[in-house]
Amino acid sequence: SGLDPIFKYIDEQQNEFVQRLKEWVAIPSDSSEPQTWDKVVRMLNVTADKIKMLGGNIEFADVGSQRMSNGQLVHLPPVILAELKKDPKKPTLCIYGHVDVQPAKKEDGWTTDPYTLTEINGNLYGRGASDNKGPVLAWLHAVEAYQALKQEIPVNIKFIIEGMEEAGSNGLDTLTEQRNMTFFSDVDYIVISDNIWISKKPALTYATRGNCFFFVEVEGQKQDMHSGVFGGSIHEAMTDLIALLDSLVDSRGRILVPGINEAVAPLTEEEEKRYQGIEFDLEAHKKDSGVTKFLYDTKEEILQHRWRYPSLSIHGIEGAFSDPGSKTVIPRKVIGKFSIRQVPNMDPSEVEKQVTKYLQKLFAERNSPNQLKVTMPIGAKPWVANVSDPQFVAGRRAVQTVFGVDPDLICEGSTIPIARNFQDVTGKSIIMLPIGGADDGEHSQNEKMSRSNYIQGTKLFAAFFYELSQLPQK
Numbered sequence: 001s002g003l004d005p006i007f008k009y010i011d012e013q014q015n016e017f018v019q020r021l022k023e024w025v026a027i028p029s030d031s032s033e034p035q036t037w038d039k040v041v042r043m044l045n046v047t048a049d050k051i052k053m054l055g056g057n058i059e060f061a062d063v064g065s066q067r068m069s070n071g072q073l074v075h076l077p078p079v080i081l082a083e084l085k086k087d088p089k090k091p092t093l094c095i096y097g098h099v100d101v102q103p104a105k106k107e108d109g110w111t112t113d114p115y116t117l118t119e120i121n122g123n124l125y126g127r128g129a130s131d132n133k134g135p136v137l138a139w140l141h142a143v144e145a146y147q148a149l150k151q152e153i154p155v156n157i158k159f160i161i162e163g164m165e166e167a168g169s170n171g172l173d174t175l176t177e178q179r180n181m182t183f184f185s186d187v188d189y190i191v192i193s194d195n196i197w198i199s200k201k202p203a204l205t206y207a208t209r210g211n212c213f214f215f216v217e218v219e220g221q222k223q224d225m226h227s228g229v230f231g232g233s234i235h236e237a238m239t240d241l242i243a244l245l246d247s248l249v250d251s252r253g254r255i256l257v258p259g260i261n262e263a264v265a266p267l268t269e270e271e272e273k274r275y276q277g278i279e280f281d282l283e284a285h286k287k288d289s290g291v292t293k294f295l296y297d298t299k300e301e302i303l304q305h306r307w308r309y310p311s312l313s314i315h316g317i318e319g320a321f322s323d324p325g326s327k328t329v330i331p332r333k334v335i336g337k338f339s340i341r342q343v344p345n346m347d348p349s350e351v352e353k354q355v356t357k358y359l360q361k362l363f364a365e366r367n368s369p370n371q372l373k374v375t376m377p378i379g380a381k382p383w384v385a386n387v388s389d390p391q392f393v394a395g396r397r398a399v400q401t402v403f404g405v406d407p408d409l410i411c412e413g414s415t416i417p418i419a420r421n422f423q424d425v426t427g428k429s430i431i432m433l434p435i436g437g438a439d440d441g442e443h444s445q446n447e448k449m450s451r452s453n454y455i456q457g458t459k460l461f462a463a464f465f466y467e468l469s470q471l472p473q474k
């Protein structure tokens, strides 16, 4: 086919493409704390340089500042808005991705240094290899392949690349509204590749869960106290907090906050049947994840609780003593962090009210003189695509061309915070075209992307450009 020379070029360049991923992974662009946002900005500059080399016009759009939990106002990293040369006869595809990463330390239990991309048995290990530096580079390499062979790219291309996705995409929602009539006005399609397959088979993703992230702060004394002197005679902030956190979810994973489960759309018979038809190897999933016992026994229940029910996870406690060794202290102030994944029919602003009311009631019952503060810094809604949109036809055809199979049509348990905003504000069609493998271990120790997924994924994106151009013009 006409794509063969492009595929050949991608195969021939694969070592160079892996080398570039190595350079990107080496930048520890962790967005979780302002202390490392300078690395996020460096990563955005490197990304912009690469887009410029492809002939793109770049704008670093300012998205303002963020008030941190300690009251400090910090300037956010900018968002890259870019555009390659435009031909008004062609449809325009806008590619969204992020180049920030989750935190990673070797001592967390990584086998290799998280910021040194290391290839072992065909897998490329490193923080961000799959989430999301590998896929962002794969898009850029797909463009490069057309250009290197002097083949016209069959669609116009725009990029939105951010550095705050893992922290909730702060500021990008407002930017989307501000640029709806300008940057987005000629966009026909939006594509996101920041997800994983559920088996060895390629997939198209049509829904993601949202996320409400909470801080619950309990403040006690002016300073940390000696537990031998004050233990037993004061209300400890940590004891209050642990009681509150322990009231959020039961041992079967059921969320205990009144109103949360009631909001979720009931499972219909038709939907239940659909889950039976999904290919998902539970034994392989157990082996890949190292989980020996799940909360549920069947693949249907496990997928439903990953895709269509909310879940509550407790992530950590700021201010708690967490170093090795023993320190007989009573921490003066502690902040519990937990999040609730959102599914259709849930509304983050309602969830915020329900959680706050529940925690305040439980806290009042403790008769503690300590101060309680509940805040929700992230409130991202779930996203569901219109699967009858022709973009899904182009995605299916591109998968068939590169992998020779029909893709699975799947959902995603994690969240792309901006996806729902793009849909609501711009009204444009969105598809998610994952190239991450089911066992990539995003956010975990030893995150990886296989060389095969990285290189075949690059071909998939090149084929997707072509298939989009073959759809009836909008």
Ligand SMILES: NCC(=O)N[C@@H](Cc1c[nH]cn1)C(=O)O
Binding pocket: 131, 165, 166, 167, 168, 194, 195, 211, 213, 378, 414, 415, 416, 417, 442
């Ligand atoms: N690859 C997508 C991803 O990992 N997204 C994050 C985004 C997020 C949600 N709440 C805070 N950050 C995720 O955890 O789903």
Ligand SMILES: [Zn+2]
Binding pocket: 098, 131, 132, 165, 194
């Ligand atoms: Zn991601």
Ligand SMILES: [Zn+2]
Binding pocket: 102, 131, 166, 442, 443
């Ligand atoms: Zn992520």
